[in-house]
Amino acid sequence: MKTSERHFAAQSTVRRQGDSRGELFTLLRGWAFRYQMLADGRRQILNFLLPGDFVGLQGNLLEVERTGVEALTDVSVCVFPADALWPLFRAHPSLGFDVTWLCAHEKLMVDDNLVSVGRRSALERVAMLLIHLHKRARSLALADGDSVPFPLTQHHLADALGLSLVHTNRTLRRLQSMGMIRLERGRLTLGALASLQALADYHGRELENRPLI
Amino acid sequence: MKTSERHFAAQSTVRRQGDSRGELFTLLRGWAFRYQMLADGRRQILNFLLPGDFVGLQGNLLEVERTGVEALTDVSVCVFPADALWPLFRAHPSLGFDVTWLCAHEKLMVDDNLVSVGRRSALERVAMLLIHLHKRARSLALADGDSVPFPLTQHHLADALGLSLVHTNRTLRRLQSMGMIRLERGRLTLGALASLQALADYHGRELENRPLI
DNA sequence: CGATAACTTGAGAGGGTTCAACTATCGTGG
DNA sequence: CCACGATAGTTGAACCCTCTCAAGTTATCG
Structure with missing residues (x-):
């Protein structure tokens, strides 16, 4: 399914908060993190991304991307074209299943982080x-x-x-x-x-x- | 896809923390919440569940259920048999897509809650x-x-x-x-x-x- | 080797917690 | 139908964990 590979330098923005309908990435190399910012500059990091993690699912399925993604190290990603998700589900149910798995997995990490921060x-x-x-x-x-x-x-x-x-x-x-x-x-x-x-x-x-x- | 409907009374446990490979539910009526507890009794509520929400995805895809679910009001759920998920993806990709959508949506809610609690x-x-x-x-x-x-x-x-x-x-x-x-x-x-x-x-x-x- | 970012440390203030008691509300059985 | 117990909500006071402000010190990199 891979269409192309792309690279981001450490500290660069992989995905901007507010982007809509961007591409989907799979992280191949490097570390990154997902975050959300408030109007006055307060920032909350939601979770960290390591190779194998998925980037941009929310912005693709839902209307707008609410979370930004920034590279911690130099990063390589595998790019899926925007709007490839639904065709992918239809053509390769097992890959669709994997995407769901990754989403559930990432939710689990956010859950854990929420428990920590809250309690x-x-x-x-x-x-x-x-x-x-x-x-x-x-x-x-x-x-x-x-x-x-x-x-x-x-x-x-x-x-x-x-x-x-x-x-x-x-x-x-x-x-x-x-x-x-x-x-x-x-x-x-x-x-x-x-x-x-x-x-x-x-x-x-x-x-x-x-x-x- | 519905196999059966089930009911839970207010304050009852819909899903126990630690359950493995339970059934999947869709919430039809009532309010519930997902939570996680620490050994000493501290509890963090992760998000609230309203009609249309999905219950038990994590426990089904991943190994063990880490979060409990409790009913706030009397609740009715639509029951999917355990292990129905993968066949469902294969047979009805569009439903698989919907499941992914719901997962992403729930993640979004947890994200938001984490931003609140953290910042x-x-x-x-x-x-x-x-x-x-x-x-x-x-x-x-x-x-x-x-x-x-x-x-x-x-x-x-x-x-x-x-x-x-x-x-x-x-x-x-x-x-x-x-x-x-x-x-x-x-x-x-x-x-x-x-x-x-x-x-x-x-x-x-x-x-x-x-x-x- | 100087500049810039990252890390340390002190001191004072404050948002939030804990402990404790009290009041209101609700459901239930006598 | 009221009394009573239990659950939910309210309030005060003292404490403390964490924050903010401020000033260093130490890495890192061109």
Whole structure:
């Protein structure tokens, strides 16, 4: 189904908030994130996108794209032409099924993030997100021992967690001084995964049957 | 595709957190909500379900159901047998498309809720949710003038908004004393919708093309 | 090696939480 | 039909987690 490939530089906008009926992308390489902004500049990051994730489903199915997508690293995407979705469903039901799977999967991630932001303390939230990202990077074979690449700034963490930048920093330092994480030169290392998970009340399970990659 | 109809009483559990591979439901009548609980009892409501919404997609596509569903009012659902989803996609691509649409739509609601909980003040959050529910009830023709049925308790509001019960109450009273809302005997009335929307930085648009109902 | 972005740290303020008690409302059975 | 218990809503007061403001310090990159 691939029509073409496209590349975006780190920090560039993959998809603008307000775009309508754009193309659909599948993320092939790199990290990105989906976010929404309020009129006065407050930003909430909804979830992070790694290879295999889908971009732009909402803007295609629903009327307008409400969320922006920005690249964290250099990114390559596989482009589907706009309006290819319905023909795809008709011609290849199994691919349609996969798209639905990906949508449900992404919803699950947003769900989890909402639980964190709504009901967990700052310490728990940070732990949660770090475990989550670590696990995802690991499952994509990006890990080197128990350390994974980590292209987010503390600003991104703060905006994903619904915390202020300052408090995010303090919380990270606290986790580091507890010996539970290490964060340096763009890499994240989780020392005591079990105690981290206990701290955060983490109950993620591995995902099976992931389609499209 | 309907196999049978089933009924749940108000306050009863439609779907338990932890269920695996349950049936799929479509909500026909009544209100419900999706939630997730932490080990120590903290609860986060992810979104509210009204007629036309889908229940149990995640538990069916993914391995385990992570979110529970509880009825707010008496509820009727249309039951799809477990494992009917893939055959449905194959036999009726257009229904598969609709399922995807519903999933994307629900994700959009969770997205919005996450933005509120993460980045809006308590006053803005409450306003946001009330506008949202009012609009949804209205679009289902449940409105009587500018008032709609409102089966939630303040406890539900608090758990959806990531606020404490007490602060939710104070915030509601504040909105009432500002003359922007009225909440009594199970009905919600929005007085000054425009100013409420301005207060909350609300930018919802009407949804078109909703499938399945 | 200077500039710019990212990260740190201190101090004070405030939005929201918790604890606790009280009031209203609603459903039910005597 | 009223009394009573239970559930939902209301209010006060003290505390504290997190925010904001402000000023560094440390990386990173051309």
